[in-house]
Structure formats: structure tokens, C-alpha cells
Amino acid sequence: MKMIYQQLLAFFLVIGCTILLLGFSFSRMSKTFVYDQTWHNLEKYSDSLIQQSLTISSKNKAKVTFDEEKLKNSEALLENQAVHFTVFSPQDQVIYPNNGVAPRITQKDWEHLRRNQIVRKVNNKNFKLSNGKTRPAMIEVLKPYYYKKKLVAAVTVGAFISDVNSNVKRINRDLLKALFVALLISMFISYFIARRLNRRISKLRSAANQVSNGNYKIRLKPGGKDEIGELIVDFNHMTQSLQQANNEIQRQEERRQEFLANAAHEMRTPLTTISGILEGIKYDVIPQESRAKSIDLMSSETQRLIRLVNENLDYEKIRSNSIQLDKRHFNAAKVLENVIDQLDSKAEESQDKLVLNAPKDLSIYADYDRFVQIVFNIVTNAIQFTDQGTITVTGERGYNETIIKVADTGIGMSEDQQKNIFERYYKADASRRTGKYGESGLGLAIVHQLVKSHGGKISVSSKLGEGTTFTVIIPDATAAEKEQENH
DSSP, X not given: OOHHHHHHHHHXXXXXXXXHHHHHHXXXXXXXXXXXXXXXXXXXXXXXHHHHHEEEOSSOTTOEEEOHHHHHHHHHHHHHTTEEEEEEOTTSXXXXXXXXXOOOOOHHHHHHHHTTOOEEEEEOSOEEOTTSOEEOOEEEXXXXXXXXXXXXXXXXXXXXHHHHHHHHHHHHHHHHHHHHHHHHHHHHHXXXXXXXXXXXXXXXXXXXXXXHTTOOXXXXXXXXXXXXXXXXXXXXXXXXXXXXXXXXXXXXXXXXXXXXXXXXXHHHHHHHHHHHHHHHHHTTOSOHHHHHHHHHHHHHHHHHHHHHHHHHHHHHHHHTTOSOOOEEEEEHHHHHHHHHHHHHHHHHHTTOEEEEEOOSOXXXXXXXXXXXXXXXXXXXXXXXTOSSOEEEEEEEEETTEEEEEEEEOSSOOOHHHHHXXXXXXXXXXXXXXXXXXXXXXXXXXXXXXXXXXXXXXXXEEEETTTEEEEEEEEEOOOHHHHHHHHO
């Protein structure tokens, strides 16, 4: 069953049950109201009847009589309104009218009357009187009247219950018409509400199908502050995230393909060189005096291939947190000196000057080998992109941390390049894809992952043509690490 029909069915059931309950309640209320109003009117008729017909003797003021002529006049008036009355004496004798159709007052009713209580009665059945006549079903009021705290009369005033029930039926018919009209209107409104909800859900469904087909650019217009409106907002956030993820996947795929092309090129060159040298040695083409130089070249190209493979393996291990860091305290200043000594000859090739600014004792808490790798890669990167400049390596202590800065006066980077510099396979300068220290584009990506593994931070600031500064912050040992180190 479609959702719109389910919603309509639910609406109709709720509305139908509500209208039935309301109809039943109002029907009971209307009947009670009509009966109460009838009893109230009958009491008024009774009071008016007694006021007009009651006569007090001027000689004996304790004696109370009723004017029969006035009672007849009242009877004629009330008969026009289908109202009948009977006046009883305190001794249960009929004072008026003596036509043999007077109702009977029960002993229990007299007990209430003598306590000055009004009795309301509903006789739903016709019954035969002692004279053989039939008295129709009536609704009645029995009311006592006192004079000087003495019961002088009891009056029963009644109306045909058929007349009262006809009024109730008329009210119920009008109520039924109103409820039927309300049902039609509510069904009409329910249909449009269900249709609107279904239309919004259909739009969501259509948009979800487009997303499943790869269209992540689709966005729905937010509308309403209900759950569907919130769902649309969440859907837009989802598609936005999917689009960003898809863009990132495409970008990484482009980088991967670019890297594979570069790696294939870089690997093909040394493999071709090695293959050529081996062929030359095999067929004794290379002169004896050149063989030592050829073997050195072959060794250099082999190391280049090993470095390319190792960098990829290192990155995957670091990224998947499968490496174990052997953190300990040591003097970072000595590491910085050693790295500068190792790379000094490489810097001289580009006519660069390496400068170290650090205290003799610079404490750091890190994995020794990985820290060497971090500094080596950053300084190598600075040498690669600096010609005839200065590369300054600075070490200092911060608050519970060690700060290493590598600043160069090289070509610098744009804002776009700074955003991507730590990404895998990325190279800031496409013209420098080859060379001993720049084959893979993984160096800074590895640095970034290693710094994160140490719980540290790395940042870069740069301006085109002015140079670049890398800042690495390595935190000191935590309480747990200190305790583990002591053990």
C-alpha cells in the first residue's frame, strides 16, 4: 500500500473515531440538557399555577384553599403547550382536576416531598389507570408547597415524553449533519496534508535515486520545521559530504596515477641503466678502466630504487599505525648537527648554506630514528627548492614541548600548494620531479604522519619568492608514558 493511502487511512480512522466519540458525547449532553430544561420549565409552570390559584382565608389565616376557576384557566393554557398538572392535598387526595387520570404519588415520593425535596421523574412506558384509561409516558416534576412551615399541597406537572424526545431527535439530527460536514472537511484537509507529505517524500526518494546513480551535486530546497524538513537538511549535508569525498577520491586517484607514472619513469631509468651496464659487462663491451665507475653507477641506481620502494612501504605502515615508536629522552641538538653534516655536501651542490641555531642541550621525547627521518626529510625538501640561499634549522624548548623550525629562502609556495603539501604523491614544483631526493613526493607526507604519531603538530608558512618555514612541535612525555619509561 502506498504511503499516501496509509496516511489517509490513519487520518480517517483517527478522525472517524473522534467524531463518533464526540457525537455520542454531544448526544448524551443534548438529551440531558433537554430533560433538565424541561424539568426547569415544568417547575416554573408549577410555581405560576400555585401563585395564581392559592387563596388564604381572611378570617382564618391558617386555612389555605385553591381557586378552582383559576385552576381551570391555567389548565386550558397549559394544555395548549401539552403540559398537564394535578394538585394533591397533603393527605394524598386529588384537589384538581377530578377526571380520574391523575398520576399516582408513591410512598417514597411523599417522603421526599415532606422533606421539601423536588422529585423529577421519567416514565418511559404508558400505563393503565384504575378507571381503565391509559396514561401516556411522561416526564414529570413533583413539587411540594409550604405555608408557615406546613405542607399545604403537592403539584405534579408533566409533559409527554414523546414531545421531549422529538426535540432531542431534532437536536441529534442537526448535530449529525454538522458532524458529517466536519468529517467531509477533515477528510478533504487530510487528503491535502497527506498529499503534501507524500510529495516531499517523493522528492527525497527521487533525489536519493540520483545520489545512488552518482549525482552528488543534487540539493533539495529546505522547507518546513518538521521532521521531513530536518531530514532534507541532513540529506543536503550528506550529499555535500559525499561530493567532497568523491572529489577527494578523484583527486587522490589523479595523484595515484601521476605517482605511478612518475614511479614507472623513475624506476625505468635506473633499471635501464643497470640493464645496460650488466649487458656491457656480460659481453665485455665496457673497458676494464671504466668498470669500477659503471659498478658505482649501478649501485647508486639500485639504492635509488630501494629508497623509492622503502618510502612507499614506510608511508603505508605509518598511515595504518602499524609501526611501533620507541619513545625516549635524548638530545635533539646532536641529531640536528648530524643531519646538517650529512646534507652539507648536497647543500653545496645548490650553493646553499646550512645554519643551526639551537642550544647544546635540547631535550626531546621521541623515537630517535623517526625523529632523524622527520628532520632529514624537511631539510632535504628545503635544499631541493632553494638555490644559492640559506636554510636555517632552529631548535628550542616550549611549554612542555620541543619546537623545531626549518626556514629557507627558496622559491616559496602559493596558498594552494601549502594546503596540499602534506598530501601523498603531491609535488609543489612539477619541474623538480626527478633527482636523488625528490622521486616519490612522499617525503613530507611521511613527515606529517610521523609527527601525528608522536602526538605533535606540523605547520607551514610560505610566500612565493620569499621562502618557506616548517614548524614541528613534539610534546613531552605524558604521565602514563613517564611511568612506562621508568619501568
